[in-house]
Amino acid sequence: MLLVVGHIGKPHGIRGEVLVTVRTDEPEARFVAGAVFHTEVQRDRRVTTGPAVAAAAEPGVRYQVPPTLTLESLRWHQGRVIAQFEGVHDRNIAEELRGVLLQVDSAEVAAPSDPDEFHDHQLIGLAVVDPEGTELGTVDRIDHAPASDLIVLKKAGGGTALIPFVTAMIPTVDLRAGRIVADLPEGLLDL
Numbered sequence: 001m002l003l004v005v006g007h008i009g010k011p012h013g014i015r016g017e018v019l020v021t022v023r024t025d026e027p028e029a030r031f032v033a034g035a036v037f038h039t040e041v042q043r044d045r046r047v048t049t050g051p052a053v054a055a056a057a058e059p060g061v062r063y064q065v066p067p068t069l070t071l072e073s074l075r076w077h078q079g080r081v082i083a084q085f086e087g088v089h090d091r092n093i094a095e096e097l098r099g100v101l102l103q104v105d106s107a108e109v110a111a112p113s114d115p116d117e118f119h120d121h122q123l124i125g126l127a128v129v130d131p132e133g134t135e136l137g138t139v140d141r142i143d144h145a146p147a148s149d150l151i152v153l154k155k156a157g158g159g160t161a162l163i164p165f166v167t168a169m170i171p172t173v174d175l176r177a178g179r180i181v182a183d184l185p186e187g188l189l190d191l
Contacts, residue, residue: 001105001106001121002038002040002103002104002105002106003024003103003104003105003106003109003119003120003121004023004040004101004102004103005022005023005024005027005030005031005037005102005103005104006020006021006022006023006024006030006031006037006081006101006102007020007021007023007099007100007101007102008020008083008097008098008099008100008101008102009021009080009098010095010098011091011094011095011098012082012094013091014090014091015084015089015090015091016084016085016088016089016090016091016093016094017082017083017084017094018082018083018085018088018094018097018098019077019080019081019082019083020080020081020082020083020102021080022079022080022081027081030104031071031074031081031083032071032074033071033072033073033074034070034071035070035071036068036069036070036071037068037069037070037071037102037103037104038067038068038102038103038104038105039065039066039067039068039069039100039101039102039103040100040101040103041065041099041100041101042099042100042101063092063093063096065096065097065100066087069085069086069088069097069100069102070085070086071083071084071085071086072084072085072086085097106119106121116167118173118175120141120142122175123139123142123151123173123180124139124140124141124142125138125139125178126138126139126173126175126178126179126180127178127179127180128151128153128163128179128180128182129179129180129181129182130181130182130183130184131181131183135156136153136155136156136182136184136189137153137154137155137156137161138153138154139151139152139153139154139180140152140153140154140160142165143162147164148164148165148166149164149165150162150163150164150165151163151164151165151170151180151182153189155189161188161189161191162191163182163184163188168183169182169183169184169185169188170182170183171183
């Protein structure tokens with residue numbers, strides 16, 4: 001499973017550098033020189049409408065975003081990475097990378113050392129049950145809110161609900177059994 005760790009923004013300067021918005025809790029581990037990222041081109045990304053990029057394989061053919069990008073160098077600026085990728089040494093090519101998502105394989109991500117900490121991808125798809133074992137639904141995604149993380153529950157009867165990911169409401173997460181026990185106050189799933 002591929003996990004998004006960054007989002008390429010606008011070019012920075014004329015030498016092919018780009019701004020990258022970091023989307024990982026461990027940026028220092030992910031963004032190091034030599035790191036290889038899988039790329040995903042979003043369908044709705046902003047692209048230039050100018051002439052073909054000179055570095056394209058054939059005249060009149062636009063630059064094609066490669067399946068992987070290797071980080072050549074980086075520096076940090078105001079919480080963002082200013083990145084230089086191998087083979088991207090021109091502002092026009094850097095512009096073609098705008099909107100591309102940078103991803104890593106979940107198999108390459110080390111498990112957290114804290115037993116009460118989980119990566120989002122470990123939780124998605126797990127069954128959510130009440131303390132008696134009645135199925136409430138499955139984890140659709142995790143939303144990261146300022147007060148606490150929220151489990152977005154795809155309810156068994158249809159619809160969605162938000163469950164605060166706090167020990168008082170989620171006493172047990174059993175990855176091996178593929179389930180989460182939720183001890184919820186009356187009416188929470190009806191909101």
